[in-house]
Amino acid sequence: MSDQIHFVALLKTGDSGAYNKLIEDYQHMVYNTVLGIVNHMHDAEDITQNVFIQVFKSIHDFKGDSKLSTWIYRIAITKSLEWERKKKSKRSINYFKNLIGISTESIEMSAFHHPGVELQNKEMATMLFKAIKKLPENQRLAFVLIKVEGLNYQEVGEIMQKSTKSIEGLVLRARTQLKLILNDYFTE
Amino acid sequence: MDTNIEQQIESTLNSLDPIQRAEISPFFKTRMKGMLTQIQPEPAFISFKFTFAMATIAIILTANTFLLYQRFNQNTKTEKPVQNIGEISEIYHLNSTPVLEYDNQ
Numbered sequence: 001m002s003d004q005i006h007f008v009a010l011l012k013t014g015d016s017g018a019y020n021k022l023i024e025d026y027q028h029m030v031y032n033t034v035l036g037i038v039n040h041m042h043d044a045e046d047i048t049q050n051v052f053i054q055v056f057k058s059i060h061d062f063k064g065d066s067k068l069s070t071w072i073y074r075i076a077i078t079k080s081l082e083w084e085r086k087k088k089s090k091r092s093i094n095y096f097k098n099l100i101g102i103s104t105e106s107i108e109m110s111a112f113h114h115p116g117v118e119l120q121n122k123e124m125a126t127m128l129f130k131a132i133k134k135l136p137e138n139q140r141l142a143f144v145l146i147k148v149e150g151l152n153y154q155e156v157g158e159i160m161q162k163s164t165k166s167i168e169g170l171v172l173r174a175r176t177q178l179k180l181i182l183n184d185y186f187t188e
Numbered sequence: 189m190d191t192n193i194e195q196q197i198e199s200t201l202n203s204l205d206p207i208q209r210a211e212i213s214p215f216f217k218t219r220m221k222g223m224l225t226q227i228q229p230e231p232a233f234i235s236f237k238f239t240f241a242m243a244t245i246a247i248i249l250t251a252n253t254f255l256l257y258q259r260f261n262q263n264t265k266t267e268k269p270v271q272n273i274g275e276i277s278e279i280y281h282l283n284s285t286p287v288l289e290y291d292n293q
Contacts, residue, residue, distance in 0.1 A: 186193045187193065
């Protein structure tokens with residue numbers, strides 16, 4: 001913890017070495033989390049960039065009540081959800097434009113293939129990611145942080161500011177929901 | 189639920205279990221470094237800027253409302269109540285005396 005205090009103090013002074021270390025240490029963590037939420041590799045890279053800019057801009061607001069990684073996870077989640085909302089409204093506008101014939105831009109989301117999934121599981125994982133997208137926000141975040149980012153219930157609880165018990169509940173409900181969604185896919 | 193479908197669902201749910209962490213492009217760090225040199229961290233007080241501005245506006249509005257209210261009260265107190273109908277007609281020039289008395293000529 002004292003290492004973190006020292007490191008954050010360096011970041012607050014604008015030390016470039018500290019920033020390089022921050023990017024080096026957290027870039028894959030942020031990218032993987034964002035990718036798990038937005039399911040788009042190019043956009044995930046842009047969002048990761050925005051996350052680090054936000055960290056840089058608001059490091060003075062970091063009080064040290066939580067781990068630095070927890071704080072960065074929260075920024076990554078917020079930025080990803082913001083991006084999703086923007087994308088959703090853009091898609092609705094395109095839908096109406098297509099409807100009245102002033103645009104032919106595609107409104108379909110392409111299938112997502114996570115680069116970290118084993119080859120033999122690729123097809124099933126793509127289907128699972130499609131189903132995850134249909135979950136309520138809290139269930140989806142908890143499920144992604146545990147399954148894709150590999151965090152435990154306690155860590156997810158700290159990030160989402162909920163108790164371990166409620167995270168367990170969210171993941172359980174997510175699994176039940178996913179089973180129903182996948183059942184529809186398989187019986188179609 | 190069909191056992192075959194049930195099995196497929198279970199395998200799909202477990203398809204992420206041996207997942208590797210996705211890694212960002214190796215050029216990301218260099219790109220990020222270049223970008224961060226152009227941005228300055230926001231000083232701590234900037235986050236209070238909006239709140240400060242809102243508080244200032246609220247104080248100014250309250251002060252204005254208070255002053256206007258006081259002034260209005262003063263005016264209503266100093267205004268003399270109108271005593272009778274004659275006075276009202278005098279104030280609003282409603283005197284019945286004709287200006288040109290054609291009938292009397």
